[in-house]
Amino acid sequence: MDDVSFPNVLVAKINSFAPLSAVEIDLLDRACEHAREVPAHQDLLREGDETGSLFVILRGLACRYKMLPEGTRQITEILMPGDCCHMHIMVLDVMDDTMATLTPCRVATIPRARVEELVASRAVFARSLSWAQLVNQDILKAWMVNVGRRNSVQRVAHLMCELYVRGNSVGLVADRSLSLDLSHAELGDALGLTAVHVCRVLRKLRLAGLMQLRAGTLMMYDLGALASIAGFDGSYLHLPSASRQRRYG
Amino acid sequence: MDDVSFPNVLVAKINSFAPLSAVEIDLLDRACEHAREVPAHQDLLREGDETGSLFVILRGLACRYKMLPEGTRQITEILMPGDCCHMHIMVLDVMDDTMATLTPCRVATIPRARVEELVASRAVFARSLSWAQLVNQDILKAWMVNVGRRNSVQRVAHLMCELYVRGNSVGLVADRSLSLDLSHAELGDALGLTAVHVCRVLRKLRLAGLMQLRAGTLMMYDLGALASIAGFDGSYLHLPSASRQRRYG
DNA sequence: CGCGTTTTTGAAGCCCCTCAAGTGTAGTGG
DNA sequence: CCACTACACTTGAGGGGCTTCAAAAACGCG
DSSP, X not given: OXXXXXXXXXXXXXXXXXXXXXXXXXXHXXXXXXXXXXXXXXXXXXXXXXXXXXXXXXXXXXXXXXXXXXXXXXXXXXXXXXXXXXXXXXXXXXOSSEEEESSOEEEEEEOHHHHHHHHHHOHHHHHHHHHHHHXXXXXXXXXXXXXXXXXXXXXXXXXXXXXXXXXXXXXXXXXXXXEOOOOHHHHHHHHTOOHHHHHHHHHHHHHTTSEEEETTEEEESXXXXXXXXXXXXXXXXXXXXXXHHHHHO | OOOTTSSSXXXXXXXXXXXXXXXXXXXXXXXTOSEEEEOTTOXXXXXXXXXXXXXXXXXXXXXXXXEOTTSOXXXXXXXXXXXBOTTHHHHOSBOSSEEEESSOEEEEEEOHHHHHHHHHHOHHHHHHHHHHHHHHHHHHHHHHHHHHHOOHHHHHHHHHHHHHHHHHHTTOEETTEEEOOOOHHHHHHHHTSOHHHHHXXXXXXHHTTXXXXXXXXXXXXXHHHHHHHHTOOXXXXXXXXXXXXXXXX
């Protein structure tokens, strides 16, 4: 995945799931060519919008969230480069939640017709979309377990492990650090906690020498210990490296 | 959906999404003919199992859950008649969680090859599977919001609303009551609460005259009030009646 | 009936929230 | 370069919601 020969991170990600031919790489790359820069904290698709294009995050962090009547927010998903808003657009007619940027992003927009064309022309694209969709669902389940059954320290630790491992899988980790420009409020909205409490937990983890989140970068000092605290097992991410480890050693 | 002319609830459910021809109804019906009775509290597919057949719940309640190292459990999904374990089996090679019965169930088992055959032969089956998968994902998100950002009363109320509406959509509601034979511990595992607290919340809702859960049946006295308390908006269930209301009513 | 499980209720405690104030930090304009 | 502003981070004090522990009552089933 850290192979820089791929034109973009989406191509690299799909290729790691199912090897693509030169033709397929080119098709996918050209589908992404109309990408634009989006500032942080912008809604890309709102709840209730009619489903239209497929959005692919090429750079930056995005999320999906739902607002509650009380004004509180729950983030249900964090999108990293290579992630996309999946097949809602292909099957369901209305968005169930809102998709928004968290940091400045580079976003490719692939019109619905173009997606249908790609999926119809090459079976590997259909399978890749299904695969991404299912991996996504497993991540959602892991979040559900996190919020439902873990205390605040475990929750934060688990999310940090996940984001670190996912970031690493798309080449965003260098020197044990990952660019992660999320506010405490945003982390709280993803974890079912308040910003204040997230702050306290981060201090605890920092003082324990396990990790540090400062100035928009996550420095990971002891992934093993953090994973142990959180009960983190990354197999739900279905990363090719993980599955290789599972199969061959 | 309460049309009794369909051979089974799966056929009825898929037909409500996309009208099926007589041939397609027959194909689907025969795929389900090898169904078996499974007692309550039996694992159907365990975490780490290789993915094999597609399970369809024809009668009873089932769930998916994950166990934590501490011995606690989080239920991520409750399956009603017509629900199935979706496409994990088609794309991912290993189960991420465990699927189990909650009550005695009638379960159809469709071998992977048979599913692939059906999907390849009729485009409507492929679309139906995708559709069911996406509806499921929206339910998962709604649960995540529930557990992450609502208090115990809202949480219980929301789940009761969801199960009542879903049950109604597959013809399980009669005279404002739904067979719902779940223990407080099981409800707690779905809601991120303890059984003790679920009990207290149920009493509160009972004393308020909103609903009652006794002897394995849910009696719904005031769905509107309950939905209002919970902030329940059933559009995430993508039920045909709801979408009809949205479009024409 | 007798036994195991579930439900119910009480008491005590802790985890996380709320409220509040103080401390950075980045961006803007004088 | 420094005020000024806005926002995020930090820390403290207090409260409440849910948990834990415990035990009695009710239920289901042989």
